[in-house]
Amino acid sequence: PPAKKVKIDQSYKLVGERVKVSGWIHRLRSNKKVVFIVLRDGKGYLQCVLSGNLALAQQTVDLTIESTVTLYGSIVKVPEGKAAPGGVELVVDYYEVVGLAPSGDEAFTNKVAEGADPSLLLDQRHLTLRGETLSAVMKVRHAFLAAIRRVYREEGLTEVTTPCMVQTQVEGGSTLFKLDYYGEEAYLTQSSQLYLETCLPALGDVYCVQESFRAEKSHTRRHLSEYTHIEAELAFLSFDELLDHLETLVINSIKYVLEDPVAGPLVKQLNPDFVAPKGPFMRLEYKDAIKWLVEHDIKNEEGEPFKFGDDIAEAAERKMTDTIGVPIFLTKFPVEIKSFYMKRCTDDPRVTESVDLLMPTVGEITGGSMRIETTDELLAGFKREGIDPSAYYWFIDQRKYGTCPHGGYGIGTERILAWLCNRFTVRECSLYPRFSGRCKP
Ligand code: 4AD
Ligand code: MG
Numbered sequence: 001p002p003a004k005k006v007k008i009d010q011s012y013k014l015v016g017e018r019v020k021v022s023g024w025i026h027r028l029r030s031n032k033k034v035v036f037i038v039l040r041d042g043k044g045y046l047q048c049v050l051s052g053n054l055a056l057a058q059q060t061v062d063l064t065i066e067s068t069v070t071l072y073g074s075i076v077k078v079p080e081g082k083a084a085p086g087g088v089e090l091v092v093d094y095y096e097v098v099g100l101a102p103s104g105d106e107a108f109t110n111k112v113a114e115g116a117d118p119s120l121l122l123d124q125r126h127l128t129l130r131g132e133t134l135s136a137v138m139k140v141r142h143a144f145l146a147a148i149r150r151v152y153r154e155e156g157l158t159e160v161t162t163p164c165m166v167q168t169q170v171e172g173g174s175t176l177f178k179l180d181y182y183g184e185e186a187y188l189t190q191s192s193q194l195y196l197e198t199c200l201p202a203l204g205d206v207y208c209v210q211e212s213f214r215a216e217k218s219h220t221r222r223h224l225s226e227y228t229h230i231e232a233e234l235a236f237l238s239f240d241e242l243l244d245h246l247e248t249l250v251i252n253s254i255k256y257v258l259e260d261p262v263a264g265p266l267v268k269q270l271n272p273d274f275v276a277p278k279g280p281f282m283r284l285e286y287k288d289a290i291k292w293l294v295e296h297d298i299k300n301e302e303g304e305p306f307k308f309g310d311d312i313a314e315a316a317e318r319k320m321t322d323t324i325g326v327p328i329f330l331t332k333f334p335v336e337i338k339s340f341y342m343k344r345c346t347d348d349p350r351v352t353e354s355v356d357l358l359m360p361t362v363g364e365i366t367g368g369s370m371r372i373e374t375t376d377e378l379l380a381g382f383k384r385e386g387i388d389p390s391a392y393y394w395f396i397d398q399r400k401y402g403t404c405p406h407g408g409y410g411i412g413t414e415r416i417l418a419w420l421c422n423r424f425t426v427r428e429c430s431l432y433p434r435f436s437g438r439c440k441p
Contacts, residue, residue, distance in 0.1 A: 002018070003019055008040075009044040009262075011046060011075055018073065020070060020072050021039060022069070022070040025040075028063060030058070034051045045085040047088075063097070069096065070095065072095065075090055136270055137421050144413070148209070152249075158207075161210070164188060165179070165189070170189075171190045171191055172385075175190065197371065197408075227415075229412065230413055231410040233408035243283065246409055250327070270422055271420065281327045283331060317358060321358045331353075332353070334350055340382055341378065342370070352370075
């Protein structure tokens with residue numbers, strides 16, 4: 001009978017039918033009479049059996065791991081108690097070799113990835129991507145980005161695409177990547193926030209999914225030089241409304257990922273203990289976090305007890321988040337440790353209407369704030385940070401031509417994925433991670 005051309009995930013439903021599937025040999029095992037192949041096509045894994053003459057023929061071409069083949073045969077249900085992806089097996093009656101891989105190169109696929117030299121594995125990222133774990137994280141990533149866009153549509157935000165090449169900084173000069181822009185100095189963007197702010201009067205609430213770049217010299221579990229930044233900006237709302245919106249976004253996007261027929265089971269596999277976050281999130285003011293750190297005898301960067309005004313760096317932040325064990329909105333940071341654009345609290349001008357969302361195991365996954373609304377205050381912010389405001393004329397104009405209360409935030413895609421997929425570093429959540437010393441493949 002003629003074979004129906006299908007992807008592997010479709011083949012699971014076709015018990016009794018003759019199909020044609022193409023893919024890569026993920027696993028290979030044979031004895032004198034039978035060859036077992038686990039075929040992979042990026043959509044699924046299919047157990048395939050070649051026996052009799054086919055098995056003998058196989059020995060003559062010497063199939064190898066990562067070779068591409070097209071297999072023809074019937075889909076049969078596997079007997080009770082025998083595990084196979086999709087509960088089926090392909091009984092092969094004919095096959096074609098599309099591309100033969102050299103033998104002995106299994107080293108870079110999943111099985112051996114554990115324990116191998118991380119730097120060597122990163123050199124071979126184009127091959128290690130084929131492994132079960134990395135490809136699973138990438139599938140969850142796909143579902144998460146789709147889920148985020150779905151929530152934004154439900155919440156009425158418009159997606160825009162912001163420039164990557166800019167002449168302004170957002171989060172401090174020390175992490176800027178400079179580039180020669182036809183003889184002028186320019187940078188790779190650190191954040192699209194300022195551009196999103198300019199969209200409010202034109203488009204209303206907006207968001208973008210854009211690469212951000214940070215020249216972070218130190219190697220940590222959660223810093224990349226290039227990361228996918230999900231940023232949103234909303235007008236005519238209060239700080240509490242901003243927090244409510246962010247909470248809805250996180251809860252609903254994770255819910256949609258878990259409901260996804262592909263990504264949901266992958267999250268379970270990668271992170272069996274994952275508990276979907278529930279609202280309302282704990283809201284903890286910076287000044288109370290400082291008290292908490294002192295009470296728990298956690299020290300600041302100088303090894304001293306924490307005091308008001310200290311930056312809560314990665315290690316202390318993670319200790320706090322892991323101890324508390326639930327998502328935390330850490331709010332109202334002092335002016336001095338935050339960026340030039342953040343609005344001060346009316347009841348306490350030492351602190352800002354700012355928020356970091358902290359998750360157990362990762363810490364900060366989101367940073368956001370309400371923004372300064374008046375030109376004078378903004379100019380004072382530039383002065384405090386030692387920034388020449390002239391390049392920001394267009395940003396300052398926002399305050400001149402119809403200012404409004406507004407705020408927004410940025411989510412680190414790789415960080416939220418590290419939390420969701422229980423990965424030790426954000427590097428495992430990026431297709432081709434960039435950090436100091438690594439710009440290939
Ligand atoms: O806290 P950040 O620096 O805030 C901003 O950029 C704001 N302008 C965003 C806004 O309000 N529109 O960065 C936001 C988030 C962080 O919480 C973190 O999750 C992620 O971006 N992030 C990084 N992720 C990976 N590698 C890095 N080097 C990162 N730096 C920030
Ligand atoms: Mg931050």
